[in-house]
Amino acid sequence: MARVLGRRWKRYGRAAVVIGDPVALEPWFQEQDRETGDFFSIARSERLPRVQALTDSIMERIAALVPVTPVPLTCAAIQSLDEDYIPHRELLRRMSEMRDVLNELNARVIHREGSIDETFDRAWRMLRMRRMLVRVGEGYSVLPSNRTLISYYANSIAHLLGPFSEGVRARDSLPTAAFLRRGFD
Numbered sequence: 001m002a003r004v005l006g007r008r009w010k011r012y013g014r015a016a017v018v019i020g021d022p023v024a025l026e027p028w029f030q031e032q033d034r035e036t037g038d039f040f041s042i043a044r045s046e047r048l049p050r051v052q053a054l055t056d057s058i059m060e061r062i063a064a065l066v067p068v069t070p071v072p073l074t075c076a077a078i079q080s081l082d083e084d085y086i087p088h089r090e091l092l093r094r095m096s097e098m099r100d101v102l103n104e105l106n107a108r109v110i111h112r113e114g115s116i117d118e119t120f121d122r123a124w125r126m127l128r129m130r131r132m133l134v135r136v137g138e139g140y141s142v143l144p145s146n147r148t149l150i151s152y153y154a155n156s157i158a159h160l161l162g163p164f165s166e167g168v169r170a171r172d173s174l175p176t177a178a179f180l181r182r183g184f185d
Contacts, residue, residue: 018066020061020065023061063160066107066156066157067109068109068110068157070123072154073098073099073109073119074127076158076161077091077098078133078142078150078154079151079168079171080154080164080167080171082171084141086139086140087139088140091120092120101161107157130149131146132150151171155168155172
């Protein structure tokens with residue numbers, strides 16, 4: 001209460017929770033038993049790929065439910081541009097392209113009906129408050145100490161970004177052996 005009265009109350013963003021349909025495992029186990037006799041008695045090398053297929057399908061269902069809020073969308077655009085300095089206009093263009101892809105793929109986009117400027121303004125308040133992004137002239141620079149946080153938010157929706165997915169994830173990929181050899185030659 002003292003923080004509210006002293007006007008030192010900060011909101012650090014919004015969280016979105018979506019609860020999907022339950023996944024009944026009993027039918028899956030029954031199917032496995034029909035195919036194998038007793039699922040738990042088959043060899044581990046045969047059992048693990050079946051469990052992996054189940055967990056992959058559950059993860060796909062979860063991924064489809066992830067809501068896209070302004071901060072992850074902005075971070076994904078930043079991550080995909082892979083620059084130290086990003087002009088404001090370029091950032092908004094990329095965010096708009098990504099939002100179009102998300103809408104085409106029927107992703108759950110929060111504030112989908114607003115302009116891309118409004119979406120960025122919501123994200124900018126949070127990114128500036130958390131000191132992740134700094135305004136520099138007509139653009140923005142990611143503070144080096146917070147690049148991993150930008151990456152974290154970007155990767156939380158990368159699976160939903162269709163043609164942009166690889167570009168978002170590429171920034172986090174480890175250097176190849178050829179790249180490392182070039183660096184030491």
